[in-house]
Amino acid sequence: MLKKMLRKSVMPFLAFVLALIIGGIVIGVTDSRVNSQISHPIKFIKALLSTVGNAYLSLFQGAIYDPNLAEGKGFIHGFYPFSETLLAASPLILCGLAVAVAFKSGLFNIGAQGQFIFGAIGASYIGFKYNLPVGIHILVAIAAAIILAGLWGGIAGLLKAKTGAHEVIVTIMLNYIAARFILWILGQTAFRRPGRIDPLAPPVKESSRLPLLFGSEYRVNLGFLIAIAVSILVYFILNRTTLGFRFRAVGANATAARTAGISVGSSTIAAMVFSGALAGLGGAIHVLGNQFELTTDVAGSFGFDAITVALLGRGNPVGVVLAAILFAALRVGGVTMQANVQVPVEIVLVIQALVVLFIAAPGLVAKIFRVRSYEKSSTIVSKGWNG
């Protein structure tokens, strides 16, 4: 069991190392201090290593543990950055699961971004509009998010099932429509904050905010536990229920599944509704646990990062959780890195893209690191537009 897990994580680990190395080279060669040493090879290498080392150290301090914060206050306070990482990871886990569930069903859901937006809109509206008892308010807001986002995701599933429209094209377009929609709705009186003319919804009421986990010092909240619980639930649904079996059967071979009597169309619709609901839940906990207000940019890049998360996590809930925490750490730490050593945070995007690229091409990584035996299975097979 342990051996199997190790074997499975070898390639992702090597892919990550390779991406960090290339990212380091990019950081190094674009640094003016390093470049000024170009005529002395040894000094150049030294400057390169120290620059890159400082950048990654700063990234680590911004994402996991910062001894400066622990000083005088106790060891545990140094983990404040990690609590921020978990805060950022919570919606990302859910969006990653959304993409992963679709993968397992043979669908590529690029639309997590749009589904997240609709979840955020739903949760925000219930959150600021109504006065409900604590607990119930959260549940109602989350339910609204899930329903809206589930329906939005379902559009792509329905069109795929009924007309064969490729879900990739439809979800790309739905993302843009959702992005315009949130611009529009934030301009409407129902969503306008009194006394403000900019697109900003009123803050959600206290009763709808997710409770904090470790006291007021840390922002990480119930949303993280929700994300973990949902990933266990998704694992259970995928592997232990008829619904999950149908998803996986259709995902593995739609023709065989049809022959076996599974309705491919309804499985597709269900998978997209489920997927959309998960992304919408991500939007809900981001609004109720972190942002507390709806802005035009509420979705950030969660929906797009989710795709890289699902790919790195190979579509498995456990992998998705770990990948989401890793990418959240890069994002959170990247901001600190930019502030402390002036390395632009966008290097994180480069690392993220490279990790996924290398994961997808295990042959290349195996060749570079001279690994002979590795997991060859790809996350998703190439199917083409008409498939």
Next chain:
Amino acid sequence: MSFDHLSTAQRKTAQRIVFLNVASALSLIFFALMQKVNDPVTYSFVLGDEWAFIKEWKLGSKTGSTNFSLAAIVLSLSALWMYVKRQSAKVLISIASAALFMSFLNWASAGDFVPFTGLLQGGLVLSVPLIFGALAGVVCERSGVINIAIEGQLLAGAFGAGVAASLTKNIWVGLAVAPIAGALISLILATFAIKYAIDQVILGFVINVLVIGLTTFATQRALTTNPTVWNSAPIFSPIPIPILSKIPLIGPIFFNHTIIIYTLYLLVAVIQVALFKSKWGLRMRSVGEMPVAAESVGIDVNKVRFRNVLIAGAIAGYGGAFFTIGSVGSFSREMTAGMGFIALAALIFGRWTPLGAVAAALVFGFADNLRSVLSISGTPIPSEFMMMVPYIATIIAVSGFVGKVRAPAADGIAYKRGGGSH
């Protein structure tokens, strides 16, 4: 109405004519009869120093829309008559559509000034990157490789052109670097899609993230810290073509542009002809539709694909130059702003044909310009909904509501020598 006895093309025409009739009738109700005011609408037709015989045209918003709607009804009914008589109704259909559009425009700009020529010219300019992107899509996908990375190729071209022209202070170097930058991005696409047989949708997506990351990183690191060296590219100025640019309406719209747009005219013609009439085009289509058959007559499928993916990247990269040295000069982060995806939409909407993709890109570019012109003058339709038009149109197209849209048969499927796919 049953169209079962008709061919697909006939059925499409019939549907279109029926749709036009219904739309014309609706436009008479909504844009004309239900309009309460009759504010003047001023159309201006002169943009620069072209010969002009009409400078301005004033119309009542209600009177104008009524006349245009009535014209649309008469024309679409005549189109129906022609169709029943089994004669070509193409010209009538286009004029009727134009009248329908004018009825809408007249309604939407009640009480305003409409720079008519500027509206069309701006629409063409906005569609330039879309057309380049869509043509890159045509070349890539007709060869059997899905190109989601158009956005990245455009962005790389914009960045490469801007930085190279800035560093060398020579705009032509920028123009030469742009296609190389786009082709480099395509090199990643081609290598991983063809050699490692990675899912091409995922691959394109990841490449976009990579290009956005790299260009933004470089922008933050060098372009914004030392803009005089890195980010002060010269700009191409428009070259009016003698005589042609003086023709009213047509002149300013088509013949007073930069070299990038003139190259585009040439490129559209070349690709349309080459795709269907040359050996290159035949090979491209064969490896995109049925690679096994292509290989059986001695074509090296993956070599053809590799080369065409690179060409596609060069086309999009060249188009990317439009963003920097073709318009504003300096590069700014993510300045392509999703245009690559609208280009993808145009490609699909145009059914993977060059002229279809160009037409769709023109419609999208024009719709975008119309939106910005109308949003300045204030219109009854929220500008956000106007912005959704290309996306909704694409969803409708791929859902088969306007006839079946089919990608090249082997598009997106990696090919392994000897007839198998991976």
